[in-house]
Amino acid sequence: MVELKTEAELAVVREAGRMVARVHDAVRARAAVGVTLRELDDLARKILADAGAEPVFLGYQPRFATTPFPGVICTSVNDAALHGIPDGYRLRDGDVLSVDCGAEIDGWVADAATTFIVGTPDPDDGRLIESTRRALDAAINTAVVDARLGDVSYAIGEVARADGYGINTDYGGHGVGRQMHEEPSVPNDGRPGRGMRLRPGLVIAIEPWFMSGGDSSYYVDDDGWTLRTGDGSRAAHMEHTVAITPDGPRVLTLP
Numbered sequence: 001m002v003e004l005k006t007e008a009e010l011a012v013v014r015e016a017g018r019m020v021a022r023v024h025d026a027v028r029a030r031a032a033v034g035v036t037l038r039e040l041d042d043l044a045r046k047i048l049a050d051a052g053a054e055p056v057f058l059g060y061q062p063r064f065a066t067t068p069f070p071g072v073i074c075t076s077v078n079d080a081a082l083h084g085i086p087d088g089y090r091l092r093d094g095d096v097l098s099v100d101c102g103a104e105i106d107g108w109v110a111d112a113a114t115t116f117i118v119g120t121p122d123p124d125d126g127r128l129i130e131s132t133r134r135a136l137d138a139a140i141n142t143a144v145v146d147a148r149l150g151d152v153s154y155a156i157g158e159v160a161r162a163d164g165y166g167i168n169t170d171y172g173g174h175g176v177g178r179q180m181h182e183e184p185s186v187p188n189d190g191r192p193g194r195g196m197r198l199r200p201g202l203v204i205a206i207e208p209w210f211m212s213g214g215d216s217s218y219y220v221d222d223d224g225w226t227l228r229t230g231d232g233s234r235a236a237h238m239e240h241t242v243a244i245t246p247d248g249p250r251v252l253t254l255p
């Protein structure tokens, strides 16, 4: 079931989104060569606790997972695209780090991810990240009243194809609100003009993740969570929680 949110409900999701943005800013500022992923998770944990926000990733166990997620952020490094566990890995110069975070306030959830380079950037990694960001922006711009869900998906797939990056639609965007994952599903590729019509009050997380090798295959680590590119190439992941409103798309996870 797709639930449309009221303005008052959107305001609370926005508040949760602000907390998610605060985590992203702080983690990015702290992430440096030699810092462990666990230290970044501890930082995120403290920020959410201080803000009175619930960390929705912690203990999350969807159907595909064999164990509950142990962190409040996902930290995915280099060939890890999604769902990386914040462990004792120490960041190295040139690492591509994707950080995903969800927070809940008063029963309402927001979800966002970003990718950046630690230390010295490699130009190829920079292009991958920039392309993924461009796909997110393009998809957000299509998320207007009376557009179709397929338009949003297509906007993402089009950028990946033009730039030669690999996409896989197994994991992608989703409705968000009372739960982190609600209807509808927002795949990272699709056909324009198809699918559900977007209505005011619909809130969706849009989250392209691109694989630099151009291949669409992936595998999941023995930890049951970390999703890696099949060809070992690097990946980037960008996500915002977005409300469809009569005034256009409203990004709820900005600072």
Ligand code: MG
Binding pocket: 100, 101, 102, 111, 112, 113, 207, 239
């Ligand atoms: Mg997310």
Ligand code: MG
Binding pocket: 111, 112, 172, 173, 174, 205, 207, 239
């Ligand atoms: Mg999400």
